[in-house]
Amino acid sequence: MDIKEYMQTVGRQARAASRRLAGATTAEKNAALLHIAAAIRRDKAALLAANAEDLAAARAAGLETAMLDRLTLSDKGVDNMAEGVEQVATLADPIGEMSDIKYRPSGIQVGKMRVPLGVIGIIYEARPNVTADAAALCLKSGNAAILRGGSEAIRSNRAIAALVQEGLQAAGLPAESVQVIDTTDRAAVGELITMREFVDVIVPRGGKGLIARLLAESRVPMIQHLDGNCHVYLEEEADPNKALKIVENSKTQRYGTCNTAESLLVDRSVAGLLLPPIAAMLTGKSVEIRGCAETQAIVPNAVAATEEDYYTEYLAPIISVKVVAGLDEAIAHINQYSSHHTESIVTDNHPKAMRFLREVDSASVMINASTRFADGFEYGLGAEIGISTDKIHARGPVGLEGLTSQKWVVLGDGHVRG
Template sequence: MASIGKRARQAARVLATTGRAPKDRALQEAASALRRDMAFLLQENARDMEAGREKGLSAAMLDRLELTPARIEAMAKGLEEIAALPDPVGRVMAAWDRPNGLKLERVSTPLGVVGVIYESRPNVTADAGALCLKAGNAVILRGGSESFYSSRAICARLMEGLQTAGLPADAIQMVPTTDREAVGIMLSMSEDIDVIVPRGGRSLIERITADSRIPLFKHLEGVCHTYVHADADPDKARSVILNAKMRRTGVCGATETILIDRSVAERLLPSIIHDLRAAGCEVRGDELVEVIDPDVVPATEEDWSTEYLDAIVAVRVVEGLDEAIGHIARHSSSHTEAIITESAEAAERFLNEVDSAIVMHNASTQFADGGEFGMGAEIGISTGRLHARGPVGVEQLTIFKYKVRGNGQVRP
């Protein structure tokens, strides 16, 4: 681990002054390598999938873990999209002159070395490696044990792209063990790692928060809400909720709780519940939901704060916008919330008053994704309050410094 850290720091120094062209070429070459070696990637992923089934991973976890030709192609396209983005390094963010003649600029610079600790999704390897490279950072990746072989194969293609472009392969490294002790060591490497990005469930985030000596961009669990307001369009509510819950249940932007106004619950809930059940979703509801549909599973207090990552959703009837916002404030993980309404006033109140990283109006929470935001990809969705919030893309992986130009000024 010490050697990995030292090599990453050396690579970061090279990348900090590397122009756009070599970084973009490295990403394009890596994309070509992913396509060229698709059969090998699928073979390595099959090893992970077999081990996952033997461990008894849930269907949702297996879905997060699985690679398909379409998903590998999406990874390759993601690398090309990141390459096509403007270079985030060296941007003049602000410039001004002082009365004494000093000329100041605030200019974007790389963070340095980023450590990424994540769980079972192997595509995070490609996204994190590519985003850090584009932003001029070296990265140390520590994927979950479930995706070890898949992630290792993807990382090797990224390193090949670096070498082909004449950049240090150590700019993207992967911790070569599934031993959990490596995570503890990584969290103590404050001289070699500048920021840690943890991406996973609550237990992982809590452990890293407690143990890290390095600043964090926390990607907490996604306890996401969709609120059906009294002025919701019924057809929009049905289609948006079905997509928000069931498009992919294992992603952090999946809706886990549906809130609905009492005034429209009896009219709208039956069709919403019907759609969800037809798609294979278990519906858990409060007492008022049970009156409307006696077949729902009674919800417990724990359900309101649970990220299922599965075909399960909790439904609660509320008295209006104030109660909906209050419920979200108590139970949300500050990830993504949506309101379905035709009322511009209600929508603006929701967007302004709900304190989550992403707030939406008449759209599926599954759009909570850096690629969908036009960022090419994301390294995670930060639910914290420092520096970066929401999808962490290339711009969020830079910081800044001040350049001050003078002509012999001295301070009186």
């Protein structure tokens, strides 16, 4: 069977399974999830053995340490995986929820019903825990899943997929509800992202290179996550203590996350007051400061920022700083340079805070809060399949609801249109 034929078969099976899943009860889906979690715990030794084979092959191929880390399943990691699946079982089922049912003058009732998207293709790096996690979220939201993990993890993914399918069948649901693509051939991805008849949405979870390729080639809608070039803006009426705390937390709590602040804007009238203590805090934590000329005049150890700096997601202990005239310039700067992920204003001025909230064109916009809060768990979604920087469909942290759509329902009693 060639790759195209293989992927068509996978797609056809996923579509068929998705029809059954759309009608699955909450009890059936939860039973499958609990079976899967139990099977993961039961077969921990076998999972660790499959993972050890992946790791040996990856080491032989000379993979980098960071990639080996992501590939590794520890004893504790397997427990976490099972717990994660159990946690998804505890989440409310979004499917079937009817809302806004209203009578119309014609006598019909019109409203909406939340339904699964259908078939979701997930493309991710060599991180075996994502296999269980993504399978659980798709299942709970009533979607069939086609999972394509990094090829280095294929033995681990196969082993996890077998347990997922066992759990599905134990609950009376089709095994094909979750399929792991069982080939490392890269052409499989090309097929997956162009099978419009079988795949409703693609969720890429990976680096910029992957997303760029998918953006260029995908014929299926994507819930994409590009980069997180997040801003903190200190407005004239910023409380100095809140400003210091929020910049510290936004920039330095973790350097490698997409909701970490990469750029700091500060009003000219308060730059001389606010920047010195913030610069001292940052320098104390060995964060490099790259600033505009005005910043450099206030912060002697700041190096000159280039135009490129303001576009950059460092994912490192570096921050760009710019002094601005006020709210208008701050909003314009952010809308120009940001990746539209998350931005926060620090101010005690209500009208200005509200203008920032409304006019900044990003997935998450905050008042007096750390950008680090932009996260599915912090927002109360209970789970997160990704963070979307797109505007269509799902925006920001995407939980179960982002894997659903709403159709219209009309309730009549023999009504016809006049």
